[in-house]
Amino acid sequence: MVLLVILANLQTPIVQLLKCSSTLTIHQIFQLHAAILISPPSIDPNIPAVKLISAYTSHANDQQALLVFHHHHSNPNLIAWNSILKSLSSHNKWTQTLHYFNTLLLLDSSISPDEYTFTSVLKACAGLLVTKKGEKTHGMVLRRGHHSNLFIMNSLVDMYFKFRQVRVARLLFDEMCVKDVVSWNTLISGYCSTGDVIGARELFDVMVERSIVSWSAMIAGYTHSGDLDKARDLFDKMPERNVICWNAMIAGYTQNERYSDAIRLFREMQRPVESGRILTPNDVTLVCVLSACAHLGALDLGKWVHGFIKRKKMELNLFLGNALCDMYAKSGCIAEAKEIFHRMIHKDVVSWSIIISGLAMHGKAKEALVCFSDMRSMGINPNDITFLGVLSACTHAGLVEDGIRYFDLMCLEFEIPPKVEHYGCMVDLLSRAGRLEEAEGMIQTMKVAPNVVVWGALLGGCRIHSDIDRGQRVVERILELDPEHPGSYVYLYNAYSSAGRLEDAAACRLKMRSRQVVKTPACSWIEVNTTVYEFFMGDRSHPRIEQILEATRELSGKLRVVGYRPDTSVVSQSIDEEEKENALSMHSEKLAFAFGLISTSEGTLIRIVKNLRVCNDCHDWMKLASTAVNREIILRDRSRFHHFKDGSCSCNDYW
DNA sequence: ATAGGGTTAG
16 A cells, blocks of 8 residues: 555656566556556656556456556557557457557548557458458558568568468568568468468478477468378477477367377476476466367366466466366366356356256256256357257257257257258257157258268167168168268178078178278276276286286176176177177276276276267176276266266166 | 467267
8 A cells, every 4th residue: 555655656657667567467457557547647648558558468458458548548649549459459359459440540640550550450350351451451551651561561461361362462472572580480371371281381491590480380280281290290300499389289189189199298398308497388288288188088187287277376268267167077077067167257159068068968958958048148149069069968868859949949040050960969869769750851851961970870770779671771871971881880780680680690791891891999098196098999908907807807797696697789799608798898998997996996986988889788787886886987988978876877878 | 470279969
């Protein structure tokens, strides 16, 4: 308080303090702001205003920045205009940027926009893809003689790349008499963004002076085109690295579904390098890592990241909150996911979509639907992905009529054209409920071409409801699309076998072999002490495999006493019963469970993630096991969670 | 001024 009184007497020292805005906390800025308000006005009110605006901008608070601007708006000078334009454009408030620029032109013809003004405006034009406005601004730049200004020319080149006008961008670049490293970097990232990674690499190779940005842009170019090896090669060769290049490489792995690699690289990032300097991960890094955790169900690491966020007192921004919420939901902790969700101050359509599909995965359809209506009453418009969550909630709970109603709501009221994914949900919903005729009818009349997944959903229904004729028809369709579709052969084989048509079954098996159909290998993961262990079906590579097998055998014996009967129909090899049972006990989820059992203390909840659907036999086995060894089991299969407790499963055997 | 981020059926 004393400090405040002293400061209030003089504005100059306050302004001096505001200059080091990067080291100030947002609360200190608020205090300095208050001090300015109660102190006698300086000769030019623009000076403290500009400092305050940039201080708020560096803390991503463009609302406060606007407030300051309007408080001084009696006579803003060019610098004040420029700081507010920069504040808006750097926070992607592009429409507002253009609005303020137009106001500036209209209001005060004595102020002539300079390079700072134009760079903000061009960035906004690029962001909004308003080509006419962009070209008009380009003309204005030329008329005012700014065509030799590097800042402006670089922004122009970038803008034309965003407009996908590669020729214009290249022409501008070639005509620039002075180019700096930023001009080259803009060109590289421009070519990368249009998908021309080869062209970008040619530029990269001929560049004389490369900056860390050139390397990062090139790495991102490779990861976006899926070429992770080339990206990693460059990454390893970089002379120096900052957080952004690490993020680019880690994000590259997560976006290309290489989640374990992403986590491995993240751990490497935190190892002290030769220079002894450790890079601190920032919010972008953590978002990527959390996304990888979510996909792998790596709860321990995810929790560690959450702890890190708390320890560093990082702000839970929209991206981080969403990533954290999704990680918890996909790792089986729906309660924690809900808590994060409710604590988030700003939620967008992505946040709501995450919680809805999270609840859906956990079979909490009613709650998911309540969430959907809450979201609408908050005035947030659902998108196609939100509806995917809603429909999958209906599918997992068998709410056929609700599903049909939401599908119509999406098409008719929200005018969102259904994608093949939505039809996939609907066909699945109808097929499981035994409404196979309707499901097939939907495929025939749908507006987009059905894919293997859609037909596969119908095939699943044919299997459950033993409709062999339709099943055969569907298999033909599927094999037209994918002659090596493993599921079709397995389905046919099982259908023939159970109908006693052993010759057909054998023929099917031969065909499968001759076409070299490879079944996706079943795989389960379990995390023990922050390390993820991977088990494939029949996998004997784990160092403690003997103990693991011993544990499964012992447990299966125990389960037999309480009524477990191995369901050997799910084993597709024509071998004798005993071998079939052995094959069953080598299922990846059982191996993972047994490993969890022997390596965690009694009563610990066991979490398993599987890449395919849990098989019938394992599902029964897990139900009984949850009682026999008194463990809760949360198993995530490729589409949902199974929460086994006291002999039953949260999916009510509907999956 | 140029490089990095979250949700997507089975």
